[in-house]
Amino acid sequence: MENLYIGIEIGATKQQAALGTADGRLLHTITGKIPLPRGAQDVLDWLSAKVPELLRMEERFGGRVRSLAAGFGGEIESSTGRTLNSVQVPGWEDFPLRGWLEETFSMPAEVLNDTVSGGFSELYLGRGKEAGNVFYTNIGSGIGGAFFIDRVYYDGVGYGAAYFGNTYIPDWQSPEPGAMTRVEEICSGLGIERRLRRPGYVPAGSRIMEMCGGEPAGISCRMLEDAARAGDPFALEEVDRIARSYSIGLSNVLTLMSPELVIIGGGVAKMGDLLLDRVREYTDRIAFISCRGHYTIEQSVMMDDAVIAGAVYCAGHPELIRKGSC
Known part of the structure; x- marks a missing residue:
């Protein structure tokens, strides 16, 4: 049975969740451009609905989801996965995102800045190899x-x-x-x-x-x-x-x-x-x-897939995030 991973992109205008493999290959991606009148809460509600859809695909792809990682569009405290702020979306001030992901989906989670996630994608899957x-x-x-x-x-x-x-x-x-x-x-x-x-x-x-x-x-x-x-x-x-x-x-x-x-x-x-x-x-x-x-x-070269593929890759290789963190 293959190990599978979930990547999440939390942005200002686009939200994504994807199921993939440890090498960053995306098997299925769900994209949403949703209104955010309640800010962060609307994103959390979207994730609460969409991530279970990916979990139900385990059998279809012959694997088991082991962990997830989220690329967040804002400032974070790396050691705790706590969001400090989002310049564009209200409601993310001092929010325990990693804890929420782990509690909601009952699996280990990592949180990193979305651009950092895109950078990992390019470093290991794209231009920066x-x-x-x-x-x-x-x-x-x-x-x-x-x-x-x-x-x-x-x-x-x-x-x-x-x-x-x-x-x-x-x-x-x-x-x-x-x-x-x-x-x-x-x-x-x-x-x-x-x-x-x-x-x-x-x-x-x-x-x-x-x-x-x-x-x-x-x-x-x-x-x-x-x-x-x-x-x-x-x-x-x-x-x-x-x-x-x-x-x-x-x-x-x-x-x-x-x-x-x-x-x-x-x-x-x-x-x-x-x-x-x-x-x-x-x-x-x-x-x-x-x-x-x-x-x-x-x-x-990764463009639209950069953040989400990077998140999937980092979910499968969490040591990459921890190596760079204090």
Whole structure:
């Protein structure tokens, strides 16, 4: 009988639960984009309904579920699996997530940050298989980060160590001289869409306004990409502004830690070279000479499966999480 594992992704706009094997192979995935009027409680209710569905599939796949792991979109205390906060979803303040998972589903559980889970996925299943020192980051609803030094996750003092989206860069959105803001506010999917949806921000002549039917509230990151690929001047300038801002933060990461490989995942990164070529160009311009020419920036190969596959893999290899924790 094969050992099976459950991976969970807890996000702001998407929840996932998957049944898989110790090598990260996904056998069955359940995805939900659910309204969260009660915040964390709605996510817990969804998990309470969906994880048992996966448990009932044990016989179908000829195995037994041994444990589970959850990639959580927010700050956690690594040693206890307690969530400290979620920037986007209320109700996760000081919540004993690992204890809740173990009690609810009667099996051992691990909890790690969702970007860290995605990083493990890339390190063992994707781009990072041959790399020693890796920085994984995602540009999705938010922006996160994870360091792997000599292929060991670096957890700092036990609360995560690479909340990249919460580092500060110049804020060109503000009229105030010298204004600063978080990378996430400018470059994340939610930040981009919030800006594009401001009345009057997108020019009336932009192809984006045609795509949204003249209703800014309906503008999406996908529309920005499609308009840019069609040669729309405003859309191209906006992608360029995003890349320049992101590169300021990324060049600081490179200068401080000098990873040989930077892997970028998340929904916004699906723009591919339209965005990433600009990120490569601008990062190389301002990265310190010690790391220039000694790193590569690559798009994630795991993409939508990164967090969930990483969670399944970590459920089967919990020692990887503990090795990096205090």
